[in-house]
Amino acid sequence: xxxxxxxxxxxTFVVAGEEFGVDILRVQEIRGWSRPMPLPKTPAYIKGVxxxxxxxxxxxxxxxxxxxxxxxxxxxxxxxxxxxxxxGKGRTMGFVVDAxxxxxxxxxxAIKPPPDLADxxxxxxMASGIALVDERMITILDVDRVFSLPHxxxxxx
Amino acid sequence: xSALDAATLAALLETFFEESFEGLERAETSLLALEHDHSEExxxxxxxxxxxxxxxxxxxxxxxxxxxxxxxxxxxxxIRSGRVATREITAALLQGVDTLRVALVSRRGGxxxxxxxxxxxxxxxxxxxxxxxxxxxxVTAPTSSAPWRISxxxxxxxxxxxxxxxxxxxxxxxxxxxxxxxxxxxxPPLAELDPTAIYLxxxxxxxxxxxxxxxxxxxxxxxGDCDLTIEREVxxxxxxxxxxxxxxxxxxPPPPTMGSLRVGIDKIDLLMNMVGELVxxxxxxxxxxxxxxITVDRIRQIREGLSLLARTTRAxxxxxxxxxxxxxxxxxxxxxxxxxxxxxxLGKDIAxxxxxxxxxxxxxxxxxxxxxxxxxxxxxxxxxxxTAEQRVAAGKPAQGxxxxxxxxxxxxxxxxxxxxxxxxxxxxxxxxxxxxxxVAPDAQPSDAEIAKLIFAPGFSTARAxxxxxxxxxxxxxxxxxxxxxxxxxxxxxHAGRGTRTVLxxxxxxxxxxxxxxxxxxxxxxxxxxxxxETVEAKAQARHRYGAGExxxxxxxxxxxxxxxxxxxxxxxxASDSDLLMIVESDGAPLGLVVDELLAQQQVVIKSxxxxxxxxxxxxxxxILGDGRVxxxxxxxxxxxxxxxxx
Numbered sequence: 164x165x166x167x168x169x170x171x172x173x174x175t176f177v178v179a180g181e182e183f184g185v186d187i188l189r190v191q192e193i194r195g196w197s198r199p200m201p202l203p204k205t206p207a208y209i210k211g212v213x214x215x216x217x218x219x220x221x222x223x224x225x226x227x228x229x230x231x232x233x234x235x236x237x238x239x240x241x242x243x244x245x246x247x248x249x250x251g252k253g254r255t256m257g258f259v260v261d262a263x264x265x266x267x268x269x270x271x272x273a274i275k276p277p278p279d280l281a282d283x284x285x286x287x288x289m290a291s292g293i294a295l296v297d298e299r300m301i302t303i304l305d306v307d308r309v310f311s312l313p314h315x316x317x318x319x320x
Numbered sequence: 321x322s323a324l325d326a327a328t329l330a331a332l333l334e335t336f337f338e339e340s341f342e343g344l345e346r347a348e349t350s351l352l353a354l355e356h357d358h359s360e361e362x363x364x365x366x367x368x369x370x371x372x373x374x375x376x377x378x379x380x381x382x383x384x385x386x387x388x389x390x391x392x393x394x395x396x397x398x399i400r401s402g403r404v405a406t407r408e409i410t411a412a413l414l415q416g417v418d419t420l421r422v423a424l425v426s427r428r429g430g431x432x433x434x435x436x437x438x439x440x441x442x443x444x445x446x447x448x449x450x451x452x453x454x455x456x457x458x459v460t461a462p463t464s465s466a467p468w469r470i471s472x473x474x475x476x477x478x479x480x481x482x483x484x485x486x487x488x489x490x491x492x493x494x495x496x497x498x499x500x501x502x503x504x505x506x507x508p509p510l511a512e513l514d515p516t517a518i519y520l521x522x523x524x525x526x527x528x529x530x531x532x533x534x535x536x537x538x539x540x541x542x543x544g545d546c547d548l549t550i551e552r553e554v555x556x557x558x559x560x561x562x563x564x565x566x567x568x569x570x571x572x573p574p575p576p577t578m579g580s581l582r583v584g585i586d587k588i589d590l591l592m593n594m595v596g597e598l599v600x601x602x603x604x605x606x607x608x609x610x611x612x613x614i615t616v617d618r619i620r621q622i623r624e625g626l627s628l629l630a631r632t633t634r635a636x637x638x639x640x641x642x643x644x645x646x647x648x649x650x651x652x653x654x655x656x657x658x659x660x661x662x663x664x665x666l667g668k669d670i671a672x673x674x675x676x677x678x679x680x681x682x683x684x685x686x687x688x689x690x691x692x693x694x695x696x697x698x699x700x701x702x703x704x705x706x707t708a709e710q711r712v713a714a715g716k717p718a719q720g721x722x723x724x725x726x727x728x729x730x731x732x733x734x735x736x737x738x739x740x741x742x743x744x745x746x747x748x749x750x751x752x753x754x755x756x757x758x759v760a761p762d763a764q765p766s767d768a769e770i771a772k773l774i775f776a777p778g779f780s781t782a783r784a785x786x787x788x789x790x791x792x793x794x795x796x797x798x799x800x801x802x803x804x805x806x807x808x809x810x811x812x813x814h815a816g817r818g819t820r821t822v823l824x825x826x827x828x829x830x831x832x833x834x835x836x837x838x839x840x841x842x843x844x845x846x847x848x849x850x851x852x853e854t855v856e857a858k859a860q861a862r863h864r865y866g867a868g869e870x871x872x873x874x875x876x877x878x879x880x881x882x883x884x885x886x887x888x889x890x891x892x893x894a895s896d897s898d899l900l901m902i903v904e905s906d907g908a909p910l911g912l913v914v915d916e917l918l919a920q921q922q923v924v925i926k927s928x929x930x931x932x933x934x935x936x937x938x939x940x941x942x943i944l945g946d947g948r949v950x951x952x953x954x955x956x957x958x959x960x961x962x963x964x965x966x
Contacts, residue, residue, distance in 0.1 A: 200948065204936050212949050217926075
């Protein structure tokens, strides 16, 4: 494997029936659902924080982040913990997804740029492309853009 | 260089910066000591400090530093060979140290300063060279006037007219001139180079004592064959361009924010030992885990193993905390310079005494302590200490004294800043406080209460706004910074005998005593230090006031905060608890409605900023015994919010 090949493996999961993926090198772990401690004075999609081996890790609800209604956690609900880079600083954060699907290897030419569409849900602000794998279409999320930090965001009242 | 990857280079560069800053500090200390200590070791240390900075800067191509360090080294070399270091020389060298620091800070920040901006200080240092040595009668150099600055750009054909620029440079050198910069920009590629043409231009300085006519004579033959300007340097402007030590004290070189930490090898060895013990204990417990019957003996062994594990873990925790602590001397170190400079500026003769500098404090506390201390010391020097004449008239020694002292007292570190000046003008403070409505007109506060008023926002007794302090900001900033560190401030003053300010800081920030409270189903932590009392306040004891409520605690009106609503746990007005926790911040009480008081315990503060960001009203989070996360309230921020919102 040559070191110049960009990471071409995606961890894919399902949110509201659609398939999404993130660069597998950013993923630290996948955890079963546990209820986060609600964090006051933060945007609604920040569900709170959880304790991961002594680390306080904020958790976002990807559904709400994408402008979809939140649902109660079910049997397949999991938290994907990722490494996020913000202004040169690495942070550990997690997001809630409806269900895991798999790890998908991608050919480099399988990634298409995100379509230039007006979207009110804000997906395009977070997507770095769409991967075409066989019959599947996977929206690739840029984890750095999924999380807006409090000082980037007007704090929800 | 290609063998080094970027990360290694960056790490080396960071080491260079740290060592250089340390070197500058050592140089500064030595320079200040030079006034009364001319020992060879002292001068040697000074020389070595500057020399290693020069060497390091050379290796990394930090030319703006190399060049300045070089001229400083030259001057120091003369002192090392016996020349007397006059006040003028130490002042110039101190300024050199400041300039180097600014250059290094800028370079580290990725914005190298323009080497040309160093020209004035370089010229000044160069001008001071070649002075009399100790054996000769000590006359200060006769350069009261500013040095000459010459820019000399020969036209390309000048040599063809029989004039060699080297001759001019040599003659200037004989007058004490030095080349400050050589302009290579006109130099063509080698293949196109005409050996009979001149492509170079120079900027030189010549000591101010040299007569203009002597310089003009040197260039008499080449007039018209070169671009020449000869002018006096504007030294005053140059000095202003270099931040003075006083300004610098208020904006110290940014502490290495994410930076690395230099730790004594002994501390690392201790950690290694303890990790070794952990490994041994772990393997011992592992062996006991083998299959086989559970005997009484085996249970006993497991118990022993576990208690050993607990001991080692605790020791390990303590060592890690110690790893984070640094001696207070790191902060005290900058004060001799500050006091020296301020004293000169105000024409006051001031000595500084520092004790207890080896007292260790948490690194984060230490980093935030610098500015408050500077404010207090400035205040002492500006307002507290009298001029020499006033002191003598009052029967005190002409030299004033500022003392800095640190010590451990229980689980706190106490830092005292005292002076032997005139003390606080209590009647005037009270008068001003009444004028500004900080105190009721008919109040009769005690001396201690009056003294505390100097920490009120916007309070200043300076009759004239001075350069050093007295802009009405300062002491309230001190108050707030110390509060943020969970510390306390108190002032003692004796008319005519001086003032003592005492800062009391918790030993470590990472662990606080907390009161756990229940809000709905959630648990929050209130720092025990800010709690005054908890009372029951039934609905009839509450009084609606604007959008909020107030209650009465004895003769004080206390605003009530519906904490659960404030934190978004319940809608406003849905709390029906009668339990009111009275907390205090900045001396002002606040009543928090809580559902239940839970345990009191020590909690380890975890920053929310590590993985998220600042959340208004929260000082951090902690992990409870059962693994749940609980947030720690920031009472000061909460109180500020409530007051501003109201």
